[in-house]
Amino acid sequence: MGFPGTWMTESESVVYRVVPKCACSTIGQIMFYSDHGRFFDGDIHDSKSGLHKWSQDDSQPLIERNVLSHKSYAFTCVRNPYTRVLSSFFDKICGIQRNGRRYRGNLVPLLIQKYGIEVGGEDGKQEFDQIKSFRRFLLFTRDTIRWRRPMEPDIHWSAMAGHVSTFIVNGGRYDNIFWTEKFNDGMQSVLDAIETPNTVDLANIPRFNESEGHGPKRAHPVEDYFDDLSMHLVKEIYHRDFELFKYDFDNPGNKMPIGEIDLDEVHAKLGE
Template sequence: MGFPGTWMTNSESVVYRVVPKCACSTIGQIMFYSDHGEFFDGDIHDAQHGMHKWAMDDSQPLITANVKAHKSFAFTCVRNPYTRILSSFFDKICGIQRNGRYYRGNLVPLLIQKYGIEVGDPENGFEFDQIKSFRRFLLFARDTIRWRRPMEPDIHWSAMSGHISTFIVNGGRYDKIFWTEQFNDGMQQVLDKIETPNAIDLAKIPRFNESEGHGPKRLHPVEDYFDDLSMHLMYEVYKKDFNLFKYDFENPANKMPIGEIDLNEVHAKLGE
C-alpha cells in the first residue's frame, strides 16, 4: 500500500502526511517555499514539480526509503471533527469547484434526490436551510463511512485517524501531530526541528485557503448545526478522532483541544 497522501520536500528536510481539510494547502506551500524561496503559483495540490508526492510515481521510492528509515522529521496536522465536517459540507457539497462545476459531478444531484439536501445556488445568494441540509449530509457521510453506500467515503469527510493510520501501519512514525486551531505554535515546533534551504517566518506566511469563497458562508455558530442525533452520528463515525486528538465531543461550541496528544497512544491505537 505504501504511503498514500504523503508529501516530502525535494531536499528531504521534512515529511508530511496530508489530512484533507486540515490546513493542508498552507502546509504544502510552506514546504514548497522552504525549498524554493517562493510559493507555488496555484493550488499546491496541483503541483507536479518542486516537491515529492506519493501520487507521483517517481516520488514513491524516495518517500518509501525516507519514511522506512525515518530519515526526516515526519508530521501531520488535525482539526476539530465538528468544524472539519462543516467545512467539508460548505466547500465540497454547497460550493462550486475551481472547474466551475459541483464537486464530483453527480454527487450533489444524488444527495438532493436520495437525502433531500438543498445547497442553494449563486443566483439566489445560496439561500437554503443550512442546518436541515447539513444534518441530512451528515447522515449521508455516516452511511458512506459505515456501510460504504451509496458510495465509498470521500477523503474530505473520512476520519482523520484513517488517513493518519496508513502512514503508521506501513512502517512510518510521526514526530509531531499538531492542531490547526493552534497552527502557528504547532508549525513553528516542526520548523524548529528541521533545517530548510530557505528560512520561514510564519508571521508573514499567508493562509492558503483554497476552498474559500466559492460556496455559501456559514450563517450559524457551529453548535447550532449539531442536535442530539447529529452528535450521536458524529461519535459513531469520529470517536477515534475525538479521543486520540483530544477534542471536546460533549461541546460542539468548543473548537479547542482539551488535552495533549499522546504520540505513543496514537501509534499504538492506529498501528494495529
Template sequence: MGFPGTWMTESESVVYRVVPKCACSSIGQIMFYSDHGRFFDGDIHDSTSGLHKWSQDESQKAIERNVKGHQSYAFTCVRNPYARILSSFFDKIAGIQRNGKRYRGNLVPQLIQKYGIEVGSPEDNFDFDQVKSFRRFLLFARDTIRWRRPMEPDIHWSAMSGHISTFIVNGGQYDHIFFTEKFNEGMQVVLDNIETAHPIDLATIPRFNESEGHGPKRVHKVSDYFDDLSRHLVWEIYKKDFQLFKYDFDDPDNKMPIGEVDLAEVHAKLGD
C-alpha cells in the same frame, strides 16, 4: 499499500502526511517555499514538481525509503471533527469548486435526490436551510463510512485517524502531530526541528485557504448544526478522532483541543 497522502520536500528536510481539511494547502506551500524560496503558483494540490508526493510515481521510491528508514522529521496536522465535517459540507457539497463545477460531478444531484439535501446556487446567493441540509449530509457521510453506500467514503469527511493510521501501519513514525487551531505554534515546532534552504516567518506567511469564497458562508454557530441525532452520528464516525486528538465532544462550540496529543498512544492505537 505504501504511503498514500504523503508529501516530502525535494530536499528531504521533512515528511508530511496530508489530512484533508486540516490546513493542508498552507502546509504544502510552506514546504514548497522552504525548498524553493517562492510559493507554488496555484493550488499546491495541483503541483506535479517541486514537491515529492506519493501520487507522483517518480516520488514513491524516495518517500518509501525515507519514511521506512525514518530519515526525516515526520508530522501531520489535525482539526476539531465538528468544524472539519462542517467545512467539508460547505466546501465540497454546498460550494462551487475551483473549476466552476460541483464537486465530483453527479454527487450533489445524487444527494438532492436520495437525501433531500438543498444547496442553493450562486444565482440565489446560496439561499437554503443550512441546518436541515447539513444534518441530511451527515446521514449520507455516516452511510458512506459505515456501509460504503451509496459510495465509498470521501477523503474530505473520512476520519482523520484513518488517514493518519496508514502512515503508521505501513512503517512510518510521527515526530509531531499538531492542531489546525494552533497552527503557528504547531508548525513552528516542525520548523525548529528541520533545516530549510529558505527561512520561514510564519507571522508573514499568507494562509492558503483554497476553498474560501466559492460557496455559502456558515450563518450559524457550530452547535446549531448538531442536534442529538447529529451528535450521535458524529460520535459514531469520529469517536477515535475525539479521543486520540483530544477534542471536546461535549461542546461543539469549543473548537480548541482539551489536551495534548500523546504520540505513543496514537502509534499504539493506530498501528494495529
C-alpha cells in the same frame, strides 16, 4: 499500500502526511517555499514538480525509502471533527469547485435526490436551510463510512484517524501531530526541529485557504448545526478522532483541544 497522501520536500528536510481539510494547502506551500524561496503559483494540490508526492510515480521510491528509515522529521496536522465536517459540507457539497463545476460531478444531484439536501441553488449563493441540509449530509456521511453506500467515503469527510493510520501501519512514525486550531505554534515546532534551504518566517506566511469562497458562508454558530442526533452520528463516525486528538465531543461550540496528543498512544492504537 505504500504511503498515500504523503508529501516530502525535495531537499528531504521534512515529511508530511496530508489530512484533508486540515490546513494542508498552507502546509504544502510552506514546504514548497522552504525549498525554493517562493510559493507555488496556484493550488499546491495541482503541483507536479518542486514537491515530492506519493501520487507522483517518481516520488514514491524516494518517499518510501525516507519514511521506512525515518530519515526525516515526519508530521501531520488535525482539526476539530465538528468544524472539519461542517467545512466539508460548505466547501465540497454547497460550493462550486475551482474547475467551475460541482464536486465529483453527479454527487450533489444524488444527495438532492436521495437525502433531500439543498445546496443554495446552481451557484451555491441562494438562501436555504443550512442546518436541515447539513444534518441530512451527516446521514449520508455516516452511510458512506458505515456501509460504503451510496458510494465509498470521501477523503474530505472520512475520519482523520484513518488518514493518519496508513502512515503508521505501513512503517512510518510521526515526530509531531499538531492542531489546526493552534497552527502557528504547531508549525513553528516543526520548523524549529528541521533545517530548510530557505528560512520560513511564519508571521509573514499568508494562509492558503483554497476552499475559501467556494460555497455559501456559514450562517450560524457551529453548535447550532448539531442537535442530539447529529452528535450521536458524529460520535459514531469520528469517535477515534475525538479520543486520540483530544477534542471536546460534549461541546460542539468548543473547537479547541482539551488535552495533549500522546504520540505513543496514537502509534499504539492506529498501528494495530
